Amino acid sequence: MGIRKLVFILAMLLLGSCLMVKPAEAAEKEAIIINKSNNQLAFYEGGTLQKVFPVATGRTRAMTPEGKFSLVNKVKNRPWYKEGIPGGDPRNPLGARWLGIKVPGDWGHTSGNMYGIHGTNAPSSIGTYASSGCIRMYNEDVIWLFERADKHIPVYITSSSSSFTSLAQKYGVGANKAVAGYEFFDETLRYGSKGSSVVILQKKLGITADGSFGPQTLKAVKKFQTSKGLEADGIVGPKTRKALFSK
Numbered sequence: 001m002g003i004r005k006l007v008f009i010l011a012m013l014l015l016g017s018c019l020m021v022k023p024a025e026a027a028e029k030e031a032i033i034i035n036k037s038n039n040q041l042a043f044y045e046g047g048t049l050q051k052v053f054p055v056a057t058g059r060t061r062a063m064t065p066e067g068k069f070s071l072v073n074k075v076k077n078r079p080w081y082k083e084g085i086p087g088g089d090p091r092n093p094l095g096a097r098w099l100g101i102k103v104p105g106d107w108g109h110t111s112g113n114m115y116g117i118h119g120t121n122a123p124s125s126i127g128t129y130a131s132s133g134c135i136r137m138y139n140e141d142v143i144w145l146f147e148r149a150d151k152h153i154p155v156y157i158t159s160s161s162s163s164f165t166s167l168a169q170k171y172g173v174g175a176n177k178a179v180a181g182y183e184f185f186d187e188t189l190r191y192g193s194k195g196s197s198v199v200i201l202q203k204k205l206g207i208t209a210d211g212s213f214g215p216q217t218l219k220a221v222k223k224f225q226t227s228k229g230l231e232a233d234g235i236v237g238p239k240t241r242k243a244l245f246s247k
Contacts, residue, residue, distance in 0.1 A: 031173045032071065032117070032145075032155045033164055034135055036064060039127050040186060040238060041117070041135065042164040043145055044173050049164060051144070051245070052186045054238035055117075056125045056136035061159060063133040065103050065115065068171075069155045072112035073100040074146060095119015096139040097146040101155050117155075118142060127238055163187060184245060189236040191218050201236060204244050 029047040034040070034055065041053045058064035077087030078098040085092045096119040100112020119139040120126065126138055135157075137145065156171050164186045167173075185197035193213040202209040205220040221240070222232040228243045236244075 029173070030150060030153045031168075031171065032149060032153065033167050033171070033173065034117075034155070034157045035162075035164070035167065036061065036066070036157065036159040037161060038188075038238075039129070040164075041137065041145075042168075042186065043149065044168060045148060047173070049168070049184060050148070052164065052184065052241070053137055053141045053145070054127045054242060056120070056128050056130045058131050058133045059129050063131070064135065064157060065133070066157045066159065067103075069101045069103055069115075069157065071099055071149060071151055071153050071155050072102040074098070074149075074151060075100070076146075078118070090121060093121050095121060095136075095142060097142045099142070099146060099149060117145070186241070188238075189213055191234060201244070 029044070031044045033042045033044070034057070035042075036057045039055050039057055041055045043050045043053075075087075075098040077092075077096060078094050079085065079087045080089075080092045080094055087094075088096075098119075099117040100110075101115045101117065102112050103110055103115045115133055117135040117137060119142040120136040122130070122136075123138055125131075125136060130136070154171075154173075156167070156173075158167065160167060162170070185200050187197055189197060189201055191213055194211055196211065198213050198217065199209045199211045201213075201221075202211075202217060205217070205224060207216055207220050218234045221236060222234050224244070225232040225234075225240055228240075230239055230243065
């Protein structure tokens with residue numbers, strides 16, 4: 001009987017240790033990284049970068065806190081309590097989804113009701129510094145993220161000149177440059193740019209992939225932008241990247 005009890009206790013300890021490890025492992029493989037320097041949000045799942053989205057952040061740098069936080073609640077069509085606007089109303093500035101972030105320290109302990117990643121009723125603000133501290137996304141983008149991001153995953157917010165690949169390595173999230181089965185880049189490209197990101201761009205455009213953003217690439221980019229109803233400026237920024245990698 002004593003041996004059976006000992007085996008049972010050891011089994012329970014082993015199970016407990018496994019349960020304790022799993023959240024940490026999940027946190028390393030799934031995360032959201034927000035870079036305020038270029039107003040982009042990256043979502044990592046299974047250690048792999050899945051998508052990068054354009055966002056809007058605080059009107060001043062201090063308004064959107066920086067650091068490592070946690071995603072603590074998720075709400076569909078959250079009401080705008082301040083003005084008494086119900087969820088789903090076209091006037092609601094929170095848009096279609098709310099992903100609340102717990103921000104401790106000098107910003108006060110919250111339950112994810114003060115700071116969050118949410119949709120918007122002002123899509124023209126995306127890519128700019130326009131909010132009072134929250135992170136705004138296009139409604140279709142925040143719905144995509146809402147369906148995939150689990151509660152309690154880490155949310156990293158920074159202002160950095162580094163790429164998401166470098167930031168992911170820094171945070172220990174995962175450093176794969178493949179995005180859900182295909183290559184991706186998260187930098188702005190323009191005439192004169194060179195390197196692997198230009199190769200990826202050229203492959204997406206179906207032209208010779210020599211890694212140099214020259215006249216042929218410029219012409220192809222402008223043609224693509226025109227076909228998508230974008231400004232044909234030849235610069236591959238957030239909106240053009242989104243169009244390139246959208247399904």
